[in-house]
Amino acid sequence: MANAVENPKRRALGRGLESLLPRLSATAEAPAAPPPPAVAEGTPREIPVGEIDRNPYQTRTRFDEAQLAELAASIAATGVVQPILVRPQANGRFQLIAGERRWLASQKAGKETIPAILRQVSDEQAMEMTIVENLQRTDLNPMEQARAYERLSRDFKMTQEHMAQRTGKDRASVANFLRLLRLPEQVQGKVEAGELTFGHARALLALENPETIVSAAQKVGALSMSVRQTESYVQGILNPEKRDKGKGKENKEAADPNVREAEERLTRKLGLKVHIEDKNGRGRVIIEYAKLEDFDSIFGNLLAP
Structure with a gap:
């Protein structure tokens, strides 16, 4: 009889497990909620212009305000054609890598967002990308280019040959820009x-x-x-x-550099050495020739209509 009597506590425990197991099983079998779609690196996305910070490694120091205004007008009419390049920061904001003119012009145009490509790069990679991108452009002034090359040499230990390869420039050109820093x-x-x-x-x-x-x-x-x-x-x-x-x-x-310039222009035009002697607006032009053919050439040039 004792064995036939079921312990009420044991029966309650059994009901409790039975009531829990179906819920646990259902929870395990239920599909997890899909994560929010991630934007793949390299895919443009719209980012608020106010959440982007200027690049501290930017080598450009001057912007033509008239050209910036023209770009702003174009962006206001047709939008930004080429996305800028940014990287995420720990504070949730973004730091500009390339495209500062487009970013500034978008602000002038009153745009709230700008298309941007996200890159996960280190400080060193960001600095190198910014400098190289700027050097590949044609509108940096000579001193900006000189300082950019100097920074690549100092911070990345790049040789002139390496800098020339990375920027598509001639090595002699790189050397000449670096010499400007001696001024x-x-x-x-x-x-x-x-x-x-x-x-x-x-x-x-x-x-x-x-x-x-x-x-x-x-x-x-x-x-x-x-x-x-x-x-x-x-x-x-x-x-x-x-x-x-x-x-x-x-x-x-x-x-008198004006006289020198006139001599050089005449020399190039005639193909012969030209001297100008000038004193207070009076003087003479001397054209040197070594053979009769040279004289005939002078004669023909002077009488040509």
């Missing part, structure tokens, strides 16, 4: 502001002495010398004995 800061500022070109800067580097370079740069700017005139002027400073030779001709050329 005094005052002259670097003139190059960055567009007052002197890359060609002017290269010519001035031959002087080496910082004070002489600054003085020459001021004169080149004041007289609006061309690159060729600047080269002649620099050579006159480096070789004063040659400059003074031949009735002071080189002195005259250095002092």
Whole structure:
């Protein structure tokens, strides 16, 4: 009889397990809720422009406001054609890698979002990508390019050959840009502001002495010398004995770059050496020829309609 009597506690426990097991089984068999769709790396997505931070490794320091306004007008009308490149940050925001002009222009155009491609990269990779992307563009000023190459050399230990390969430039071109960093800061500022070109800067580097370079740069700017005139002027400073030779001709050329430019244009046009002697608006033009065919060429050029 005792065995036939079921323990009420045991019966209650059994009912409890039986009542739980179906629910556990149902829970195990129920399909899990699908995760939210992830945006694959490399696929453009719309990101709020206000959630993007400027790249601290950006080498560009100047933006043409007129060109930026034109881009903003284009974006307002047709949108951003090429997505920018960003990377996620720990604070939930994004950091720009490439496309700063498009990002700034989108803000000017009043856009709330901008198409962007997400990249998971380290600080070093982000800096390298930003610098290389900028160097592959054509609108960086010479000093911005020089500093970008210098940063690749300093921070990534890249050789000039490696930098040339990564940016698609010639190695000699890379070397020439790096040489610009030897210019005094005052002259670097003139190059960055567009007052002197890359060609002017290269010519001035031959002087080496910082004070002489600054003085020459001021004169080149004041007289609006061309690159060729600047080269002649620099050579006159480096070789004063040659400059003074031949009735002071080189002195005259250095002092009056317009005369020198006229001589060079006539020489290129005629294919013969041309000298201009000018004094207060009076003088003569001397054309040198070595054979009768040269004279016939001069005659034909002068009488040509």
